[in-house]
Amino acid sequence: xxxxxxxxAIIGQSGGPTAVINQSLVGxxxxxxxxxxxxxxxxxxxxxxxxxxxxxxxxxxxxxALHQDRLDRLANTPSAGLGSTRDKPDQAYAARVLDxxxxxxxxxxxxxxxxxxxxxxxIVREMAVSANYDLxxxxxxxxxxxxxxxxxxxxxxxxxxxxxxxxxxxxxxxxISLPGIKINVVMGRHAGFLTAASVLARRRDxxxxxxxxxxxxxxxxxxxxxxPFDLDRFAADVEAIYSKKGRCHIxxxxxxxxxxxxxxxxxxxxxxxxDAHGNxxxxxxxxxxxxxxxxxxxxxxPRGGKPxxxxxxxxxxxxxxxxxxxxxxxxEARRSGRFAAQLAMQGHGDGSVAIVRTGSGSRAFLGARGxxxxxxxxxxDLSAIAARTRHMPAxxxxxxxxxxxxxxxxxxxxxxxxxxxxxx
Amino acid sequence: xxxxxxxxAIIGQSGGPTAVINQSLVGxxxxxxxxxxxxxxxxxxxxxxxxxxxxxxxxxxxxxALHQDRLDRLANTPSAGLGSTRDKPDQAYAARVLDxxxxxxxxxxxxxxxxxxxxxxxIVREMAVSANYDLxxxxxxxxxxxxxxxxxxxxxxxxxxxxxxxxxxxxxxxxISLPGIKINVVMGRHAGFLTAASVLARRRDxxxxxxxxxxxxxxxxxxxxxxPFDLDRFAADVEAIYSKKGRCHIxxxxxxxxxxxxxxxxxxxxxxxxDAHGNxxxxxxxxxxxxxxxxxxxxxxPRGGKPxxxxxxxxxxxxxxxxxxxxxxxxEARRSGRFAAQLAMQGHGDGSVAIVRTGSGSRAFLGARGxxxxxxxxxxDLSAIAARTRHMPAxxxxxxxxxxxxxxxxxxxxxxxxxxxxxx
Numbered sequence: 034x035x036x037x038x039x040x041x042a043i044i045g046q047s048g049g050p051t052a053v054i055n056q057s058l059v060g061x062x063x064x065x066x067x068x069x070x071x072x073x074x075x076x077x078x079x080x081x082x083x084x085x086x087x088x089x090x091x092x093x094x095x096x097x098a099l100h101q102d103r104l105d106r107l108a109n110t111p112s113a114g115l116g117s118t119r120d121k122p123d124q125a126y127a128a129r130v131l132d133x134x135x136x137x138x139x140x141x142x143x144x145x146x147x148x149x150x151x152x153x154x155x156i157v158r159e160m161a162v163s164a165n166y167d168l169x170x171x172x173x174x175x176x177x178x179x180x181x182x183x184x185x186x187x188x189x190x191x192x193x194x195x196x197x198x199x200x201x202x203x204x205x206x207x208x209i210s211l212p213g214i215k216i217n218v219v220m221g222r223h224a225g226f227l228t229a230a231s232v233l234a235r236r237r238d239x240x241x242x243x244x245x246x247x248x249x250x251x252x253x254x255x256x257x258x259x260x261p262f263d264l265d266r267f268a269a270d271v272e273a274i275y276s277k278k279g280r281c282h283i284x285x286x287x288x289x290x291x292x293x294x295x296x297x298x299x300x301x302x303x304x305x306x307x308d309a310h311g312n313x314x315x316x317x318x319x320x321x322x323x324x325x326x327x328x329x330x331x332x333x334x335p336r337g338g339k340p341x342x343x344x345x346x347x348x349x350x351x352x353x354x355x356x357x358x359x360x361x362x363x364x365e366a367r368r369s370g371r372f373a374a375q376l377a378m379q380g381h382g383d384g385s386v387a388i389v390r391t392g393s394g395s396r397a398f399l400g401a402r403g404x405x406x407x408x409x410x411x412x413x414d415l416s417a418i419a420a421r422t423r424h425m426p427a428x429x430x431x432x433x434x435x436x437x438x439x440x441x442x443x444x445x446x447x448x449x450x451x452x453x454x455x456x457x
Numbered sequence: 458x459x460x461x462x463x464x465x466a467i468i469g470q471s472g473g474p475t476a477v478i479n480q481s482l483v484g485x486x487x488x489x490x491x492x493x494x495x496x497x498x499x500x501x502x503x504x505x506x507x508x509x510x511x512x513x514x515x516x517x518x519x520x521x522a523l524h525q526d527r528l529d530r531l532a533n534t535p536s537a538g539l540g541s542t543r544d545k546p547d548q549a550y551a552a553r554v555l556d557x558x559x560x561x562x563x564x565x566x567x568x569x570x571x572x573x574x575x576x577x578x579x580i581v582r583e584m585a586v587s588a589n590y591d592l593x594x595x596x597x598x599x600x601x602x603x604x605x606x607x608x609x610x611x612x613x614x615x616x617x618x619x620x621x622x623x624x625x626x627x628x629x630x631x632x633i634s635l636p637g638i639k640i641n642v643v644m645g646r647h648a649g650f651l652t653a654a655s656v657l658a659r660r661r662d663x664x665x666x667x668x669x670x671x672x673x674x675x676x677x678x679x680x681x682x683x684x685p686f687d688l689d690r691f692a693a694d695v696e697a698i699y700s701k702k703g704r705c706h707i708x709x710x711x712x713x714x715x716x717x718x719x720x721x722x723x724x725x726x727x728x729x730x731x732d733a734h735g736n737x738x739x740x741x742x743x744x745x746x747x748x749x750x751x752x753x754x755x756x757x758x759p760r761g762g763k764p765x766x767x768x769x770x771x772x773x774x775x776x777x778x779x780x781x782x783x784x785x786x787x788x789e790a791r792r793s794g795r796f797a798a799q800l801a802m803q804g805h806g807d808g809s810v811a812i813v814r815t816g817s818g819s820r821a822f823l824g825a826r827g828x829x830x831x832x833x834x835x836x837x838d839l840s841a842i843a844a845r846t847r848h849m850p851a852x853x854x855x856x857x858x859x860x861x862x863x864x865x866x867x868x869x870x871x872x873x874x875x876x877x878x879x880x881x
Contacts, residue, residue, distance in 0.1 A: 046634075049635070050630070050631055050634045050635065052627075080881070094881055103879055106877060106878070106879035107879040107881070109876070109878075109879075110630060110878040110879045110880075111627045111630055111631075111878075112627065112630035112631045112633075112634045113634040113635075114634075114879065114880070114881050115881060116633070116634050116635075117634045117635050118635075119635070199779075199780060200775045200779075202780070203476075203535045203536065203775060203778040203779055203780050204774050204775055204778060206474070206534060206535055206536035206778060207474055207535075207536045207774050207777070207778045209536075209540065210470075210474045210536045210537040210538075210540050210541045211473070211474065211537075211540075211541050211542075211543070215741075215774075317639075317750075317767075317768025317769060317770060318743060318746075318747050318750070318768070318769060319742060319743010319744065319746060319747055319769070319770075319771055320743065320747055322742075322743060323742050323743055323744055323747075326741075326742070343741075344741025344742070344774070345741060345742060345743070346741060346743075346771070346773030346774055346775065347743055347770070347771065347773070348773075348775075349770030349771070349772075350628050350631050350639075350768070350770055351624045351627060351628055351770070351772075353631070354627040354628060354630060354631045355623075355624075355627055356623060356626070356627050356876045357781060452533070452780045453530060454530070454533075454534040454535075455527055455530035455531040455533075455534045455538065456534075456538070457504065457518055457531070457538050457539060
């Protein structure tokens with residue numbers, strides 16, 4: 034803790050956008066206005082256009098006096114209003130960031146994003162400390178993948194989970210109407226939380242931990258990247274259900290990998306495009322679903338018979354930007370931003386914000402007898418988040434193709450009311 | 458018109474489900490209860506499980522006394538509650554349908570579906586007339602493709618159009634946040650109405666007929682199957698916008714075809730799966746979007762340079778079953794079903810229901826000065842609908858890659874309120 038310093042503040046957004054990342058942006062603006070701007074320590078609140086890429090190019094946007102009506106509309110607008118970037122600063126890039134901060138007399142630096150963004154905060158902060166330039170750096174969590182350490186969950190996840198649950202509910206009704214094998218591919222390269230959220234579509238089985246073959250609703254099979262994915266076992270799982278019911282509803286993470294850690298996408302997809310970090314492009318392509326579908330057609334076609342009807346959908350970018358957000362997510366994303374501004378006001382030099390669950394939300398199951406969902410915020414060190422990945426804990430998984438009741442209890446309170454469907 | 462006959466009634470659902478096909482089912486049930494059941498002419502109201510396939514197998518469901526609460530929940534449940542089928546009866550199959558009707562003393566036959574379903578009604582009706590069996594056959598329209606003759610629009614289309622518009626609105630925000638080339642593939646094998654509905658995502662350009670290069674919002678390029686699709690011209694269109702803005706937001710119909718009528722999907726997709734009718738499988742696969750993306754990467758990579766960031770999403774089955782329906786669609790689908798039951802009550806021997814627009818809905822643009830949207834229903838001959846396809850009229854298209862203001866005025870009143878987004 035140290036005395037407050039006078040200067041300007043800047044806010045950036047980084048990484049894949051979410052449906053509520055603008056709530057956090059608006060939360061930081063509001064928190065600064067109520068705090069460091071009101072106290073006279075901060076003169077101008079800047080936004081970086083496209084994160085650090087805009088900062089180093091002096092492409093800034095003045096947020097200080099934006100009308101509250103525009104802020105409120107912005108908060109409800111999905112995707113990154115300031116623009117985002119995939120740039121991950123190395124030492125040379127971070128030096129240019131620091132130069133830009135000095136150029137604009139920036140003393141408070143806020144970065145909204147995932148673990149890479151936390152790492153950017155850490156690098157910039159360390160460089161500023163070394164250079165004896167008082168720059169206070171705060172990270173605000175954001176990721177639909179829900180893969181940040183120290184967080185009960187991260188802003189962006191509940192809204193994406195809500196989309197995945199609703200899409201699977203509706204698509205399962207489609208699947209029982211025109212039976213066949215249906216594969217839905219869900220985002221999440223390393224962590225299976227979003228894929229697991231599809232379990233909330235099992236309205237009738239949610240209060241018990243149904244085995245795949247015993248579920249009334251779909252999806253019947255759920256494959257997270259935390260469990261090694263075996264192509265033969267997958268085909269056998271599907272066949273067991275398809276041979277009994279004449280249909281099978283499946284959700285797989287885009288990040289499924291085999292026991293050696295090789296992504297299934299990289300194994301199955303010919304001519305896969307590889308990005309700057311050596312990762313196979315998984316989002317923005319239907320290739321993984323299509324290849325898994327082809328595999329099932331090949332393995333499940335009876336000798337001399339007709340191949341089964343197999344369809345694959347890849348939920349794609351709309352799962353991270355669909356405008357019907359979870360209300361809890363909207364509130365928490367906003368408050369996470371405000372909390373970061375409060376940390377600055379309290380004289381912290383750096384830190385990340387983490388969500389702590391303080392009320393279990395068992396009311397979602399138990400009605401009035403249960404506990405209301407509640408959450409609070411805490412400061413954690415940047416290094417506790419930076420460049421680290423949280424995975425689904427073992428107690429959230431059930432076997433190799435299902436998730437547990439503990440996960441349902443964890444996730445259901447976050448997504449808000451889901452529609453009730455009728456089956457004849 | 459003829460005297461009413463005593464017997465049972467049956468209702469079936471056929472073809473690709475929609476978000477409101479159960480509204481029509483419930484509408485027929487309600488219309489029968491208020492009419493022919495109340496008057497004592499109909500004893501039992503049956504549902505066919507999976508359309509005619511269930512009827513010939515005596516797989517029926519008794520709907521006569523289903524509680525109104527369950528009916529109301531069913532009406533709001535997407536997809537076909539009775540189950541659907543792709544079976545198109547030939548003469549032999551229709552004979553089995555007629556036998557089943559005789560077996561269950563069915564005198565009123567209702568079939569909810571697209572132009573194939575209307576044709577099924579026509580075939581069964583003609584066979585019954587020849588056999589001197591008094592069977593009255595009614596078709597209730599349903600299709601997200603909006604491709605039925607005689608209808609201003611068809612139940613199912615407004616809700617799917619709403620989904621496509623909202624998905625494109627949100628995805629465009631994603632595209633300006635992390636710029637690149639984005640392709641979204643929309644359903645509609647022969648008619649471009651649903652693809653064209655993506656234009657409603659252009660919130661800022663809706664009141665003018667913006668040229669692709671002049672749009673503020675996306676999508677900038679819209680390709681319907683009614684206009685021959687040329688791969689080179691497509692690449693040139695994209696390059697013109699991408700070279701100027703560094704990004705390009707594109708919507709293509711899954712049914713785009715070249716000037717010889719060959720589907721682009723069939724030309725680009727290797728090892729494409731072909732269905733029983735000789736059609737390449739387009740839905741439930743990301744292949745068309747991926748191949749168009751590969752083509753753009755190839756054509757737009759500068760000599761010795763890096764390929765552009767290209768992503769493709771295929772909206773898939775959720776566009777026809779997403780639970781956030783258009784309110785107008787919910788109401789009209791229900792009333793279409795009731796109207797069919799009224800036709801039976803009035804003594805008609807057969808017929809299809811068509812929606813007529815009686816109020817333009819210009820209020821969506823002009824506010825209080827405009828006219829409220831209103832619609833009514835009329836009876837049309839089965840043969841006017843059966844096995845015929847309606848396409849986008851010329852005045853709904855603008856150039857080869859855009860839609861007109863006339864289309865926007867047609868479509869906007871149908872989808873309901875869309876969220877308002879803020880841009881910095």
